[in-house]
Amino acid sequence: MQSRLGRGGEAPARAAVLDECVTPISRPHRDDVLIAVGGLLSGLVLWAVGLHTQGGRSLPGAWVLLPLVGTAALELLRRTAPQPALALGACLLVLDQFTRGSLATVVMFTDLVYAAVVYGTPAAARRIPVTTGIVTVGMTIGFYAWFQQPEALLIGVVTGLITFAPATTGALVRHHRDAADSARLRAEQTALLAEMDRSQAVVAERARMARELHDMVANHLSAIAIHSTAALSLDDPATTRQALSVIRENSVDGLAEMRRLIGLLRDTGGRDEPTAAPTLSGLDALVAQARTNGADSGLGFTLDDRRAGTGPLPAPVELAAYRIVQESLTNALKHATPGTVEVALSRVDGLLAVCVTSPHGDRPGPRAPGSGAGIIGMRERTELLDGTFTAGPVTAPDGSRMWRVEAQLPAEERNLRT
Template identity: 50%
Template sequence: MTLSPRQQDLAIALAGLLAGLLLVSVGAYDRNEDVPAWLAMVPVVVMAGLEVMRRSHTVWTVSVGGVVFGVGVFYGSVLAMVVMYTDLLYAGVLYGRPRMGKVLHLTGGATTLVLSSLTLLYADVPNALVVAGFCGLIFIAPVWTADLVRRHRDRAETERLRAEQTALLAELDRRGAVVAERARMARELHDVIANHLSAIAIHATGAQSVARRQERTADDPLVEALAVIRENSVQGLAEMRRMIGLLREDSPEGPYAAPRLDALDTLLAQARTTGRGAGLAFEAYEEGERGELPAPVELAAYRIVQESLTNALKHAAPGTVRLRIGYRPDEVEITAESPHREGQGRKLQGAGAGLVGMGERAQLLGGSFTAGPADGLWRVRAVLPREAKGEQP
């Protein structure tokens, strides 16, 4: 058990008081026959009371303690009182103002010099040396010790503050580097990818205009393909601009809004429109109560569903793609099954990166992810804990 500073002071005062009472009761003190024993306890009691305020009122405790010490020596010197007075001198230097040490060094040295000189004048050299030794132990030793401890403590505090300052500067440098890198990434996304998406949307719109002039019907495969290209490019451009706003924290567009599972219907509608020409149909089922999901879990679930549907559009054979999302008390299970295309499938640049990304999202949250052929289907299964156990994606 660790005592607080206040409790430590009370314990010191109580220990000194009990020690003084014991010494006086057995007569183990410098007795004056003309002074009753109970009177010798008065300085001990007062010194114990001063010990309680040794940290908060250093000037008063040292000053009053010196007077009490002189009175105690006259009425009968008790060792407990002497020890408590040396502790008051120690606390005065350690917890008081910096100039307190200089003052007590001067007064302690002067007191030792005066008392030893008077003893030498009225007695002999051996007694003068004994007085000088005792005075040094009482008036000088605790002051010198406290001054040494305070210097080490102040030096340690200075080093701690310097280390904190260094760490703060390093953190500021790191944040500055992150901000600069985010700005560079935002600039590259804006100048390269966003421009390409914008060009795709513009050319798709132009192609739609040509198709209308050719009086092509709305169910014409070319018209449908152009509509899908334009819609996806516009949506991709909008998400790219929101991502740029996230990277640029001072963007007037505001903070980036992470997609939510409420938008699954929109994903399915887009997938049905895009996959109609490839003979794909999409079905979705939800089991259990969704409830309130943490933002990292909901974002990971949305991205896994989005990537699963995209992979089905790219690689699945004609048939029905079934998406199931099960909401359980402790986890969210996502299963996507699509008709498996035998062989290597369509060779596309970056194939396989989507599976790796989905697996990383699940693992970062402490979940699991599997993907592969099963019973003539391509099955993707991800289990995400409702309370994220790992890093946020």
């Protein structure tokens, strides 16, 4: 069985080896075919009418067709193998000098020189113009020294026209093509960078909107969830009425906050409609609202603001500090055990310190679910201002467990990240 399998797999294996070893031959470009056919037909017409570039050579008659046909065939390789085509074309040009000569062969050779510079390797594109220039100068000096006649300089001129001129022309064309490719690449890179900047700006704006939406609405919705749960679980008309009052108050406030956010997002059609951003001067009202929302849960709220006489704060810092306190109070309403939630602010050494501590542990009664987005939003707000943020459980001096949120924000404009 093994021998059968071996014989059966022999052909595919051989085919695989042949596929790896045989390099596919590139087909000539259509323009190269037209150039080759045109050059060959032109040479045949010149030979038929008896028009040659020289006479009295050792290979008369049809020998002129050998370099003509060979050079025309090399034109098919001017893009796919430009350097070998140039080397063989130079040999055929030398052979052409021993015949009566054909102008078509000379013209096609100049095209091979041009193509070798344009389509060849970068090293060849640098080397060929220098080499042809040296050959032109050498031919001029050599024939002038040999013939000792001014007419010998014409040989150098013809040599330059056949070799150096097409080489320099090809170098100029290649330089312009490379410059165009570089410009196109730079334009594509610029467009890519612009698209990346746009995408990053969209992501950053969506993150900012998410933070604003969460910070503005989560507080009110958390209070609504807690009090609606209490109203449904307790069969007490007074408690239900009080819970419905808190629910209505938070619904109205939440609706006002949503309208403010919509006002920020709506296109005003060129009208600058200022929208007041919350500042730290509104902390008293914020804490008072939290005190009302958390009364049924056994939570008390205190505010210790020690910033008196320290000067104004940058607007981004005031907004970030307000949102951090607001989110911390929301988290306390959802998760804190009965006790006192303390909010403390101070300004020392160019930094605004915001600290919110709340009782931490197993909480009885209704509670609202959390997603963790609040902690992420507070951390992002702090990092955007190049501040520091920490949040987690700590042990108070009396041994009780507390949850502490602490942020250090730069309190001066020059310290803000630009």
